[in-house]
Amino acid sequence: MADSLSLDDVRAARERIGPALRRTPVIAAQSSGKAISRAPLLLKLECLQVTGSFKPRGALAKATLFPKGSIKGLITASGGNHGLGVAYAAQREGLPSVVYLPTSAPDDKARKLRGLGADVRIHGAVWDESNEAALAAAAKEDLAYIHAFADPEVAAGQGTLGLEILEDAPDIDTLVVAIGGGGLIAGVASAAKALKPGLRIIGVEPIGAPTHHASRQAGKLVTLDAISTSAGSLSPRRSEPFNFGIIQNLVDDIVLVSDDEMLAAARWLWKEFGIGAELAGAASVAAVIAGDIKGSAPLAIVCGAGSDGLA
Numbered sequence: 001m002a003d004s005l006s007l008d009d010v011r012a013a014r015e016r017i018g019p020a021l022r023r024t025p026v027i028a029a030q031s032s033g034k035a036i037s038r039a040p041l042l043l044k045l046e047c048l049q050v051t052g053s054f055k056p057r058g059a060l061a062k063a064t065l066f067p068k069g070s071i072k073g074l075i076t077a078s079g080g081n082h083g084l085g086v087a088y089a090a091q092r093e094g095l096p097s098v099v100y101l102p103t104s105a106p107d108d109k110a111r112k113l114r115g116l117g118a119d120v121r122i123h124g125a126v127w128d129e130s131n132e133a134a135l136a137a138a139a140k141e142d143l144a145y146i147h148a149f150a151d152p153e154v155a156a157g158q159g160t161l162g163l164e165i166l167e168d169a170p171d172i173d174t175l176v177v178a179i180g181g182g183g184l185i186a187g188v189a190s191a192a193k194a195l196k197p198g199l200r201i202i203g204v205e206p207i208g209a210p211t212h213h214a215s216r217q218a219g220k221l222v223t224l225d226a227i228s229t230s231a232g233s234l235s236p237r238r239s240e241p242f243n244f245g246i247i248q249n250l251v252d253d254i255v256l257v258s259d260d261e262m263l264a265a266a267r268w269l270w271k272e273f274g275i276g277a278e279l280a281g282a283a284s285v286a287a288v289i290a291g292d293i294k295g296s297a298p299l300a301i302v303c304g305a306g307s308d309g310l311a
Contacts, residue, residue, distance in 0.1 A: 020060055063095075075097070077100040077101075083100075149186070178205075181240070284303070
């Protein structure tokens with residue numbers, strides 16, 4: 001699998017998936033408090049996307065490539081959001097879906113998945129273990145498997161976010177993106193750097209799941225011994241060569257944030273803007289608030305909705 005993704009790939013994905021998605025807004029994050037002292041910070045509110053995250057972009061980009069009647073259904077493993085994207089794509093395509101979740105996935109994700117008609121199966125403590133079970137079931141049950149991040153078509157779908165961002169905010173100099181497995185940042189960086197080569201791309205991972213940070217330091221893919229973060233959608237123990245290669249080539253830096261910092265950012269988004277973001281969704285904002293991001297015109301992607309810390 002090549003460790004690159006072309007702008008044409010991303011544009012083709014947008015042609016296929018556009019009618020099934022919302023055009024999410026970019027807003028200026030003008031704070032009434034002192035959480036962010038620098039200005040201007042822009043926010044891409046992908047938490048307002050259908051199903052509550054960016055994930056339907058990639059799931060639809062893959063699912064729409066299967067000829068009608070050629071597959072029995074879709075199957076995947078997910079921390080929650082990718083599963084919702086696949087279930088939504090299956091519903092749009094008139095197909096059944098199966099989603100494997102780890103025991104760490106929030107109960108509300110399972111409820112939402114069932115609401116979309118998915119067959120939800122709980123297996124393993126982390127995504128990697130759920131994924132092994134999903135791959136085995138895909139072969140046994142003859143279902144079309146959609147990887148959460150290590151698929152060029154999935155990454156191309158996520159990259160459509162990069163097209164929208166530079167159309168709506170062409171003057172930004174820094175783009176801040178949360179990293180789980182790396183599908184979102186691989187797609188966004190491929191599209192955005194093709195359109196604006198001087199743009200800085202900064203990835204953000206939890207301190208308790210530094211999958212790509214550790215791999216970058218080692219100069220090769222590594223498997224984490226353990227995960228210790230509540231941001232479940234940012235916590236695979238290992239990524240894949242496709243994502244690692246693109247991130248090494250196009251992402252300028254990777255910074256780490258704590259769960260407490262993500263929680264504080266989620267609460268700030270709610271207090272200031274009424275935006276309900278899960279920990280993973282607030283990770284990019286947490287990095288900005290922590291002062292880890294350099295640049296005079298940054299944009300942070302709020303990539304997932306939720307209610308973490310809002311009680």
